[in-house]
Amino acid sequence: MPKANISNDIRRLRFELGEMTQQDLANRAGCTRQTIIVLEKERYVPSLSLAFRIARVFDRTIEEVFEYSGEE
Amino acid sequence: MNVFWTTLVLLSGLLVVVLVGRLMWLNRPQAEMRDVPPAPLERLGWIGLGVTTAIGAGLLMLVVLVGTDFIDVNTTARLTFWVLMLVGFGIWGASWYVIKRRSGGVVVDERDRAILARSFSVESVIVLLMLVTWTIALTEVFSDDGVMPITYLQLIFWSTFIGGAFGRALGIVLGYRREIVVDA
Numbered sequence: 001m002p003k004a005n006i007s008n009d010i011r012r013l014r015f016e017l018g019e020m021t022q023q024d025l026a027n028r029a030g031c032t033r034q035t036i037i038v039l040e041k042e043r044y045v046p047s048l049s050l051a052f053r054i055a056r057v058f059d060r061t062i063e064e065v066f067e068y069s070g071e072e
Numbered sequence: 073m074n075v076f077w078t079t080l081v082l083l084s085g086l087l088v089v090v091l092v093g094r095l096m097w098l099n100r101p102q103a104e105m106r107d108v109p110p111a112p113l114e115r116l117g118w119i120g121l122g123v124t125t126a127i128g129a130g131l132l133m134l135v136v137l138v139g140t141d142f143i144d145v146n147t148t149a150r151l152t153f154w155v156l157m158l159v160g161f162g163i164w165g166a167s168w169y170v171i172k173r174r175s176g177g178v179v180v181d182e183r184d185r186a187i188l189a190r191s192f193s194v195e196s197v198i199v200l201l202m203l204v205t206w207t208i209a210l211t212e213v214f215s216d217d218g219v220m221p222i223t224y225l226q227l228i229f230w231s232t233f234i235g236g237a238f239g240r241a242l243g244i245v246l247g248y249r250r251e252i253v254v255d256a
Contacts (some may be wrong), residue, residue: 023176031181034111038183041108047182 005069011040013058013065029053084205085132092242099249112175113184114248117191119167120241127160128234141223157230161237191243198239202232 014020022036029036030053038044039054046054055062110118134142134149142149172179180188206228214220 027177030178032111032175032178032184034108034114035181035183037108044183050182 006045006066007042007069008039008066010036010054010065013060017058025054025057028057082132082136085129095242095246096249099246111184111248112171112179113188113244115171116164116168117241117244117248120164120237121245123160123164124234124238124241127156128231128238130156131231131234135227140227141221143226144223153230187244187247190247191240194243194246195236195239198242199232199236202235203228206232 010025014022014025022040023033026033026036029050031050035044035046035050039046051062051066055065058065131153134153138146138149143153144150206224210220210224
């Protein structure tokens with residue numbers, strides 16, 4: 001199965017939002033801090049619902065937070 | 073228990089250790105992932121690995137020292153085994169409550185659930201391998217006799233139970249070392 005390349009701006013958006021901590025973002029998005037860490041390292045591709053919840057925390061659209069760059 | 077079977081059992085145990093070690097090495101975290109703290113479920117997986125390894129080693133020692141019929145003939149050995157099982161799995165179960173209490177916020181999320189679901193494949197492989205091994209070994213040993221001591225039913229069950237639990241814990245630990253893509 002080809003691997004989906006999905007990058008994100010979570011770390012930058014977190015700092016723009018008053019230096020929100022990873023734990024705080026995790027609590028608001030309904031996931032663990034470890035998931036936020038691996039998301040920021042782009043070592044994990046979230047489900048659509050988690051991606052939407054994270055985007056909602058930042059009050060952004062999903063395309064403003066995540067970028068899909070095709071499959072390899 | 074004669075020298076041949078003792079040697080075979082010990083070598084099998086050594087083979088398991090080598091294979092598991094190699095699996096862990098092949099799936100070692102890359103440099104950028106090494107600073108990621110363990111998730112609550114991952115901690116539970118490591119505890120489970122330790123507990124099931126200790127219980128499995130204890131069962132192996134009882135078989136080597138007392139014999140394959142230790143459950144039937146030796147009360148001390150049998151009680152030792154029950155205590156090992158109850159304490160070991162009790163610790164594993166209790167540790168989850170401790171981990172949950174110490175973790176702030178969400179304890180198990182979609183990534184953890186995906187890893188948990190995939191850990192079943194490791195558990196299945198280990199259980200199947202153990203059943204195949206038992207079937208072949210017991211058939212070869214007792215085919216001439218035509219009967220098998222009933223004590224082996226206990227050994228098959230408990231060893232496979234422990235092996236399955238070990239496989240589940242191993243699957244969880246390995247799962248955190250691999251990249252996970254959740255099917256949305």
